[in-house]
Amino acid sequence: MRAELPAVAAQTVASIVVEVPSYTDAFAGEMGRAISRAVQLALGGFLELATTTGGADPSRPIGPALEGAYALGRGEARSGRPMDALLAAYRVGARVAWRHMSDTAVAAGMTAGSLARFAELVFAYIDQLSASSVAGHTDELDSTGRVRRHHLERLGALLLTGRPPHDLVPAAERAGWSPPRTLTAVLLPEGQARGALARLDDRTLQVSDDPPGLDPAADLIVLLVPDAGCGARATLLRTLEGSAAVVGPAREWTAVSASYARALRALRLGLTADGTAALDTESRLTDLVLRADDSALADLRAAALAPLEGLSPAVREKLTVTLRSWLLHHGRREQVAAALFVHPQTVRYRLGQLRELYGDRLEDPQTVLELTLALGAQLPAPTEQDAS
Known part of the structure; x- marks a missing residue:
């Protein structure tokens, strides 16, 4: 079996290319050679497992092979692919490898009982590889998500402090955030933010880590809502109905600090809305002007x-x-x-x-x-x- 590893690996890769279309291009060039080596590593790891345990302990981890599977899962996440294709590739690889290895085992005189235990070991090993790749995929997504959330929070903080465009544009690029035409600042109790975010534009930024000028004891966060000016403002106000929100005016996205300052001013003046509606600062301009001093x-x-x-x-x-x-x-x-x-x-x-x-x-x-x-x-x- 060890002597046939290169041939089995090549046939495994060829079958995966045919049966899992997502990997057709991935196996080209140097990447294809690297993946072929990874397949050989996985097959060699299995034979190591089979040799050292005699089939008695199919759960024993094989370090290099499992580390390779973990790295492969992380690579899939970085490439933006879900786990479906990789798990399908594992199933194809297990089937092709088992067919060739079992032929060799039968030719070598392995008994039916030993062959059955050998089969159990093959599929237990594939389960281990799959689980390791899933863990890598999940960890990469979690790590990427945390990094992006950090960049988005940082972008929101820069916007609230009125930083110039030459600081804001690179920050938006780092966060992978596509700037809208306008942003509208909304002050909202933290406990009501989750429900509001579920109904707002996906590009809405959230600033919850000590927004400038807000009393930490107020338990408020800031949402920066994209393109909620003109006719879209009525929709925003309906979305926030029933909440204790204070809504600033729509401003160009790089000038949203002015919208935040307006909302903050209304909050400090103690302006309130009627009933359960959010406080629309655009409807209270007279009060804001007259009470500026x-x-x-x-x-x-x-x-x-x-x-x-x-x-x-x-x-x-x-x-x-x-x-x-x-x-x-x-x-x-x-x-x-x-x-x-x-x-x-x-x-x-x-x-x-x-x-x-x-x-x-x-x-x-x-x-x-x-x-x-x-x-x-x-x-x-x-x-x-x-x-x-």
Whole structure:
């Protein structure tokens, strides 16, 4: 059998090429010669096993052959092939090798009982080789996956810190990540991330390792969602429905740090969405602009509303809400009354009070601008009970 190893190996390789099409090209040139040597190593390892154990211990590992099978499995993973082809090649190899070896064994006078034990040893050995290759394939995929996840996380961190394109493009290439046209930053509780990722674009980046500017105690992560601008934004918001997400604007992928800064600003300001919807920062631009400098806004509001200072808190609140609604509805009394759940005569009475307090200043464009800015940030919505 040892003398026939080169011939058996050659016939094994020829059969695999015919019966496993995935390997037709793999056996060409130097790679083919290397694989042929590997086949001889595996067959030689089997004969070593058969010689040293006499067929009594088919589970005994043969180091070099099993290491070769492990390396072959890793090579398959690096080539992007699943294990199906390699396992099929093992089955073909076992059949061809057994046919030739059994012929030699019978010709040498091996008894039927010994031949049966020999057959058991052949297939137990093939199982060992297969298991070793599967382990190599799995380990390679795990290792590759970990490395890629590291590169993707690193890319996300660079994007959030606003690094220039000459840093971002190579990082994307290292991660094997195809850049989209835009990215949208989403802040999301870590416990809700898995469900969201399952419904989002596969290219979505996740940054969970201390995103810059986020309080670690907040238990939030950042998702960078590809091409979720314009019409696709509504789809993104529906996908995030029911979550406590804060959604920034869509920006060019290299400028997504601006989207993240917007979402982070909304979070720090304590802006909240209605019901179970995600917070869409695009719908709260007025609040974000007016509250960019809370101290300046407070000073502006105090100056603009100074004429109301001498009133009782209840009256001051009603007149403030009425003044804001009057500004928003351009003085249309019926619309103001509907918005405040009061009678138009009530609106007329309150506006009379406001004109007494402000005088001609309510006709002054600069005063109207200051009042609009001072009252522009969302106030609690009036209710019928409030109106009474």
